[in-house]
Amino acid sequence: MPGSFRVFTLAGIDIRINLSWIIILLLLTVSLAAGWFPRAFPGYSSGTYFLLGLISSILLFASVLLHELAHSLMARARGIPVKDITLFIFGGVSNIEREPRSPGADFMIAVVGPLMSFVIGGICYALWYLITHQANNPxxxxxxxxxxxxxxxGIFNLIPGYPLDGGRILRAIIWRFTGNINRATSIAATVGQIVAFSFILWGIFLFFSGNGFGGIWIAFIGWFMLSAAQGARYQSTYEETFSHTTVEQVMSRNIILIPANISLQKLIDDYILPQGLRSAMITQGEQFAGLITLSDIRHIPREKWATTPVGFVMKPVSQLQVVTPNQSLRDVVTLLTSHNINQLPVVENGHLLGILSRDTVLRALEVRRSLGLNRPPEPDQTQRAEA
Ligand SMILES: [Zn+2]
Structure with missing residues (x-):
């Protein structure tokens, strides 16, 4: 999240604070100092109330942190790395690196958060009853x-709309019964969108019935949930398509092969300038040898362009990330997104068959989506027999 900084490390997990969190901390402090504490504990100065408000707000966010820590530690116990936990304007978020591999793990990671909130709430009530319930004290x-x-x-987070914990629990249950995480995510996210819309409408209703701040706040939470649910739905749709598509089906076959022994000057004059190329694929005989980009050429002084062979400057295939034609798109698309690679050569038996770029992937997906080909076929008899 941009605008976040690390405050400390807990159980090996970075705890970060987003600048937007400061806003909610102040708003909560002020509202507690002006509302809750003067009513629950009358007769003190406004300075005392402000201090109590601040302490309570910080303790509340400590509870949110414990809720997130429960998710994160459970994820880690199930073998999923956790990058960090960030506190921000709408609470906390655990940055868990990937989806769980089983619905059981998904369920456990989701359910421990609300459980932790219930345990903290229960302990606070128990302490209140045992220690202080007869005294009028701060x-x-x-x-x-x-x-x-x-x-x-705890109750709010159990609402069964993704991305709330309840939505993740719902997803785990659907996943368990359908065996398809993407379909489960899509359904839970659709429920999440309905919940989010309800929050927005409720917020607007509150706003016009005189509760301006509460209304805006609830509508904002709804808006935040809506965008997260939409994001999850798009992603599940894409992943579904990706897992049913191979590299070969979307790669671009329109490639120009350039022999490694020509000079940089010839490469520029005959290929790069006339065709507006930003990179070129190089071959040695029949075999794919490497890739050269404009920045590789820029590193060579201009007066040496006429005498330097392309093969001398290119990045050799041994240093390149390459894919094979029948790999699933889902397995290779993370290469395109995570390593900041724009194009992947598709190689089989040393021959270059095509190029997989972000553009070709996006275009292929758009075409498939427009044709309604993004949904997988219903499982047929052969697939059931295999399972
Ligand atoms: Zn949670």
């Missing part, structure tokens, strides 16, 4: 507030 007011908000947090 500790009682703080414990009551934390007890109630943690229980609400």
């Amino acid at each position: 500790l009682a007011a703080i414990l009551l507030y934390l007890g109630a908000t943690n229980l609400l947090l």
Whole structure:
């Protein structure tokens, strides 16, 4: 998340704070100092109320952090690396690196968050009852507030719309029964979109019935959930398409092969300038030898262009990330996105068959989507027999 910085490390996980979190910390502090504490604990100065508000807000975010930590530690226990936990304006988010491999793990990672909130809420209520419930003191007011908000947090997160924890639980259950994580994500995210729309409508209703701040806040939460749910739905659609598509089906076969023994000057004059190329594929005999880009050429002084062979400057195939034609698109698309690689040579038995670039992938997906080919066929008899 841009605008975030690391504050400390807990159990090997970086705890980060986004600048937007400061806004919610202040808003919450002020609203507690002006509302909850003067009512629950009357007769003190506004300075005392502000301090109590600040302490409660920080403790509430400590509870949110524990909720996220529960998700993260469970993910790690299931073998999934966790990059960090970030606190931001709408709460906390665990940056878990990949999806779980089984619905069981998915369920466990999702369910421990709300459980943690319920446990914290229960402990706060128990402490309030055991220690302070007869006294009118600030500790009682703080414990009551934390007890109630943690229980609400647990309940809110169990609403079954993705990306809320309840939506992830719903996804795990559908995944368990259908065996298809992408379809499960798509359904849970659709429910998430409905929940998010309801929040937005509810927020607008509150706004016009006089609760301006609460209305805006709820509508914003709805808007945030909506964009996250839409993102998850698009991604599941793409992943579904990716897993049913091979590299060969979308790669571009329109490639110009350039012999490694021509000079840089000839490469520029005969190929790069007339065709507006940004990179070129180089061959040695029949075999794919390497790739040369404009920045490779720029590193060679211009007066040496006429005498330097292309093969001398290119990045040899041994240093390139290459793919094979029948690999699934899902397995290679992370190469295109995570390594900041724009194009992948498709190579078989040393021969260059085509190029897979971000553009070709996106174009192929668009065409498939327009034709309605992005949904997988219903499992047929042969597939069932295999399973
Ligand atoms: Zn959660």
